[in-house]
Amino acid sequence: MSHAVTKILDRVAEGREVSQAEATVLYGAKGADLKAICNVADGLRRKVNGDRVGFVVNRNINFTNICYMGCTFCGFAKRREDEGAEWLTLDTIVERAHEAAARGATEVCIQGGIHPKMPGTYYRDILLAIKAELPDMDIHAFSPFEIWYGAAKTKMSYADFIQDLKECGLGSLPGTAAEILDTEVRKLLTKDKLSTEKWVEIIRAAHGLGVPTTATIMYGHVDGPEHWATHMAQLRDIQKDTGGFTELVPLSFVHYDSPLYTNNPGKVRPGPTVDEVDAMHAVSRIFLHGQIDNIQTSWTKLGPERAQRMLAKGVNDFGGTLMNESISRAAGSEHGQEVTAFEMVQIIRAAGHVPYQRNTRYEVLEEFANHDPARQEPLVERQAEPLDFMTDLPEFLREAV
Numbered sequence: 479m480s481h482a483v484t485k486i487l488d489r490v491a492e493g494r495e496v497s498q499a500e501a502t503v504l505y506g507a508k509g510a511d512l513k514a515i516c517n518v519a520d521g522l523r524r525k526v527n528g529d530r531v532g533f534v535v536n537r538n539i540n541f542t543n544i545c546y547m548g549c550t551f552c553g554f555a556k557r558r559e560d561e562g563a564e565w566l567t568l569d570t571i572v573e574r575a576h577e578a579a580a581r582g583a584t585e586v587c588i589q590g591g592i593h594p595k596m597p598g599t600y601y602r603d604i605l606l607a608i609k610a611e612l613p614d615m616d617i618h619a620f621s622p623f624e625i626w627y628g629a630a631k632t633k634m635s636y637a638d639f640i641q642d643l644k645e646c647g648l649g650s651l652p653g654t655a656a657e658i659l660d661t662e663v664r665k666l667l668t669k670d671k672l673s674t675e676k677w678v679e680i681i682r683a684a685h686g687l688g689v690p691t692t693a694t695i696m697y698g699h700v701d702g703p704e705h706w707a708t709h710m711a712q713l714r715d716i717q718k719d720t721g722g723f724t725e726l727v728p729l730s731f732v733h734y735d736s737p738l739y740t741n742n743p744g745k746v747r748p749g750p751t752v753d754e755v756d757a758m759h760a761v762s763r764i765f766l767h768g769q770i771d772n773i774q775t776s777w778t779k780l781g782p783e784r785a786q787r788m789l790a791k792g793v794n795d796f797g798g799t800l801m802n803e804s805i806s807r808a809a810g811s812e813h814g815q816e817v818t819a820f821e822m823v824q825i826i827r828a829a830g831h832v833p834y835q836r837n838t839r840y841e842v843l844e845e846f847a848n849h850d851p852a853r854q855e856p857l858v859e860r861q862a863e864p865l866d867f868m869t870d871l872p873e874f875l876r877e878a879v
């Protein structure tokens with residue numbers, strides 16, 4: 479092992495916090511260094527979370543993929559007239575939430591593209607429509623990008639806009655659209671439309687109102703260890719002030735149908751390497767220790783088998799069953815749309831942990847030490863995906879942009 483990594487891990491063993499500069503060293507580790515880092519991360523995971531690994535039964539509802547923001551990494555967005563453009567009516571969204579509830583979901587995760595003609599009030603309409611019929615359903619919805627857009631459209635401050643959504647039934651926000659919190663990298667990924675400062679401001683506003691969020695990082699494109707350390711340092715600083723992050727979810731870049739990759743041959747990496755995936759989860763566990771205690775692996779990005787391996791590298795959560803994963807799929811990921819609760823339990827148990835179902839706030843709903851959840855057929859096998867919602871477009875979306 480290298481002297482530098484040994485020294486840092488010795489300090490971790492003494493209970494000292496890892497600095498941003500030290501995190502840069504750890505994120506770039508390989509070989510014996512990386513193995514030792516993973517072991518330390520696994521030890522911290524065991525100390526904080528015990529043997530239990532959680533998952534949430536939820537459903538993704540992407541109400542539209544029509545978006546004109548032009549993020550270069552995105553394989554999900556469509557123009558209004560594109561084949562495959564989707565728009566779900568409020569009735570369809572509510573119907574999907576009902577189906578999710580019937581399959582045991584406690585959460586719906588709702589995000590959509592950003593259509594320049596969509597009114598900012600549409601977000602509250604979605605919440606009110608679901609809550610009117612399913613008052614107990616946790617609604618985890620709207621990325622900081624959507625909050626930025628909705629607040630601008632309604633001419634409200636971020637705090638007032640989020641407060642209004644909270645009163646309409648919003649439970650928590652996905653901390654997506656963070657990508658990498660570094661101005662230069664963001665310029666390449668999103669043309670810096672939602673700047674680091676604005677992302678942080680929106681997240682802090684949500685936490686200040688008692689609306690928790692997740693934290694994410696999207697890595698493996700034009701970034702590296704230094705950017706990851708900068709990103710994590712900002713997340714840790716926010717958490718020290720607000721305590722509002724429920725978990726970190728590292729999201730590896732899926733390159734297949736991403737313009738960022740296809741339009742820049744040789745300049746953009748095709749997602750993180752195996753070592754980088756290990757380092758991202760393990761070092762983040764160590765760096766955020768004592769601040770963010772839940773590190774989640776993303777089966778949609780890594781596939782269930784690789785995601786399972788992360789349970790030995792600092793991860794204590796397997797995320798959601800999702801039922802309709804479509805963002806990674808649109809970018810070319812082939813890891814399916816759903817991992818059922820039954821499958822979650824088998825995957826977690828096979829890795830030597832005790833599975834439990836939780837809600838969005840990490841409250842334990844049921845532990846599966848000696849029994850299994852009921853088997854379910856994946857939802858997608860009995861439900862066709864919407865192919866043409868153009869005829870259902872509301873008035874405000876019918877005009878050309």
Ligand code: SF4
Pocket residue numbers: 545546547548549552553554555590591592623
């Ligand atoms: S990442 Fe989101 S905001 Fe950016 S283009 Fe894709 S759908 Fe639109």
